[in-house]
Amino acid sequence: MEKFEVSNRAKLPTRFGDFFIQxxxxxxxxxxxxCPIEHLVAFTDPIVEIPLVRVHSECxxxxxxxxxxxxxxxxxxxxLEKITQSSKEGQGGMLIYLRQEGRGIGLFNKVNAYALQDKGYDTVxxxxxxxxxxxxxxxxxVGDILKYYGIKKIRLLTNNPRKITAMSQYVEVIRDSIIVPSNCHNEKYLATKKSKLGHLL
Incomplete structure (x- = not known):
């Protein structure tokens, strides 16, 4: 019995640039x-030897x-901006969009977690x-996806050391940071990711 199925390839023009998706x-x-879970991969063409890769869980x-x-x-x-820029520079990359809402607990439970955060709990x-x-x-x-495309080494856009460890089971990993500006609503969230989850922020 197959572990996964792969769709046909289609074009996806976006405000960031042009991608192919599967x-x-x-x-x-x-x-x-x-139970089927459908993930999406957006990538630039051609797929280069060492692509810039973002493994992004649905939010x-x-x-x-x-x-x-x-x-x-x-x-x-x-x-998506970085992958587009990398493509313009002759490199390119891939975004793997995983349907794992709320760090894997699902949307319903994530909303319940949000309600607890409103009462003072941190994200953990x-x-x-x-x-x-x-x-x-x-x-x-992700290991199956990278193997499907014949990828053996990636530049991984992440601040999460656990993700680096997980990806290193499948391919050689070079880490690239991805830091976005904080705001008054997510300062505690980011501090918790750094102190309790070890994120490199």
Whole structure:
């Protein structure tokens, strides 16, 4: 039984630049159910030997609604800008958009975590109060995606040392930082990511 399926390739012109996209439909077995999760990969053409890569977990509130409580939307926009610029310089890159909302706890639970944050919990305390780990994400599909494209070495746009460790299981990793400006709504969130999750901020 296949672990994942891959869509056809399509063009995606954006305000950042022109990309190609493909969707990877991952199948996970949960409670005796083979559940599909559909991820998106946006990349410049051609795919170079050492692409600039952003592995970005879905954040509906930040990516779509422009939430100021996190830095996700800013990181997504900056990553696409950097990949576009890299392409203009003859390099190029790829954004892997994982459907792992709320560091893997899902949208419903993320909103409940937000409600706890409104009461003074930090982002880690809120997840743990709901019975989850501080980070519930699984990056195994990323290994399959990179292998599908024949990628063996990447320049990874991240501040998260756990993500560096996870990606290093699949490819050789060179880390590139991605720092977006903070604001009065996410200062505590960013401080928690640095102090409790070890982010390089």
């Amino acid at each position: 969707s990877f439909r991952e199948f996970r077995v949960e409670n005796d159910c083979r 509906l509130t930040g990516d779509v609604f422009g939430s100021q409580k996190c830095d996700c939307g800013g990181e997504l926009a900056m990553a 305390e809120a997840n743990e109060a709901l019975g989850f780990k501080s980070d519930n994400r699984d990056y195994s599909i």
